[in-house]
Amino acid sequence: xxxxxxxxxxxxxxxxxxPNGDVSTRAVCEAAGVGAPALYRHxxxxxxxxxxVVDHGWEKYLATKRDRAPGTDPxxxxxxxxxxxxxxxxHNPNLYRLMNSPAMRTPPAAALESHRILTxxxxxAAEQGKLRLAPELAAQIIMSANVGVALMLVSRPAxxxxxxxxxxxxxxxxxxxxxxxxxxxxxxxPDPLAPEADDSRLPATAARLNALLRQAPAPxxxxxxxxxxxxxxxxxxxxxxx
Numbered sequence: 001x002x003x004x005x006x007x008x009x010x011x012x013x014x015x016x017x018x019p020n021g022d023v024s025t026r027a028v029c030e031a032a033g034v035g036a037p038a039l040y041r042h043x044x045x046x047x048x049x050x051x052x053v054v055d056h057g058w059e060k061y062l063a064t065k066r067d068r069a070p071g072t073d074p075x076x077x078x079x080x081x082x083x084x085x086x087x088x089x090x091h092n093p094n095l096y097r098l099m100n101s102p103a104m105r106t107p108p109a110a111a112l113e114s115h116r117i118l119t120x121x122x123x124x125a126a127e128q129g130k131l132r133l134a135p136e137l138a139a140q141i142i143m144s145a146n147v148g149v150a151l152m153l154v155s156r157p158a159x160x161x162x163x164x165x166x167x168x169x170x171x172x173x174x175x176x177x178x179x180x181x182x183x184x185x186x187x188x189x190p191d192p193l194a195p196e197a198d199d200s201r202l203p204a205t206a207a208r209l210n211a212l213l214r215q216a217p218a219p220x221x222x223x224x225x226x227x228x229x230x231x232x233x234x235x236x237x238x239x240x241x242x
Contacts, residue, residue, distance in 0.1 A: 004042040007032045012053050012095070021094035025049065050098065051108075057095040058110030061088050065117050074124035075174075075182050081121065082146050082170045089150035096154055100147055118143060122177075126211035130182045132203045134210065134237045138177045145173045179204050206236035 001009070010032040014023040025046050029036055043049040064084050071077050089096040099111075122135035122142075131138060149169050152160050210233040213220065221229060 003032075003034060003038055007034060007039055007042060007049070008052055008056060011049055012056055015050075015053055015094050015098060016092065018094060021097055053095070054099050054101075055108045055110065057092065057099045058108050058114070060092075060095075061085075061099070062110050062114060062117075064088065065114065070121070070124065074121045074128065075130055075178060077121050078118075078125070078142070079170065079174070081118065082142070083166070085146050086150050086153065086166045089154050093154035096150065100151060115139060115143060123211055123214070125178065126207045127215065129204055129208040130178055131207045131211075132179055132237070133177055134207055134234045137234075137238050141177060142173055145169055203237045206233045209233060210237060 007028060011023060011028045014027060014031060015021055025036065025039055028049065029039055032039075039049065043052055065081070068077075119135050119139040122131060122138045125131045126135050133141070149166050153166065210230065213226075213229070213233075219226065
């Protein structure tokens with residue numbers, strides 16, 4: 001193992017074991033058996049070291065996502081994705097807090113990849129007519145709620161003691177994001193144009209058409225037409241409902 005890898009591994013372990021998730025460069029050097037110059041040469045300073053620990057944490061988290069093969073039901077994949085996200089946070093509380101710290105001003109590439117994976121699952125749901133919003137907006141809503149719940153569970157365990165909180169928030173958010181038929185019958189593919197459909201049929205139809213157009217093997221419209229239609233469909237799919 002290289003010196004850099006050993007320092008990173010030791011730092012990640014100390015973060016996990018620390019009562020408050022913080023470590024000193026001196027403690028890392030002593031545990032890794034290296035001098036301070038070696039740490040500074042590889043990581044620059046403490047902030048650089050912690051940034052590397054965050055990158056390491058995101059890679060560890062993404063391993064649970066990359067190994068997953070997409071299922072036939074994207075909605076179930078999204079339910080499972082929410083649950084595995086919270087489980088990761090509960091098993092790595094200090095690391096998770098550090099991964100989502102406001103002090104980390106530049107999101108790691110792995111964090112952006114995580115968001116792309118979520119958006120891709122929502123894109124599949126839109127293609128099947130199961131989404132009430134544009135995938136990009138739905139991804140922002142779900143990620144915000146998922147991270148918020150996970151942070152509360154790991155940061156305020158004495159307050160958030162009900163194990164069902166995560167599931168309840170997940171289902172509430174999914175009720176807003178997915179069409180009503182999906183929430184009552186997860187395996188069914190709803191027809192947003194059916195007469196009995198509620199006021200979600202227009203946003204769901206717009207989201208589905210937008211998703212299907214993106215999958216077209218060849219451009220159907222000119223770039224200007226495509227940009228205009230995309231703007232209209234996004235506006236319709238994200239329109240607030242009374």
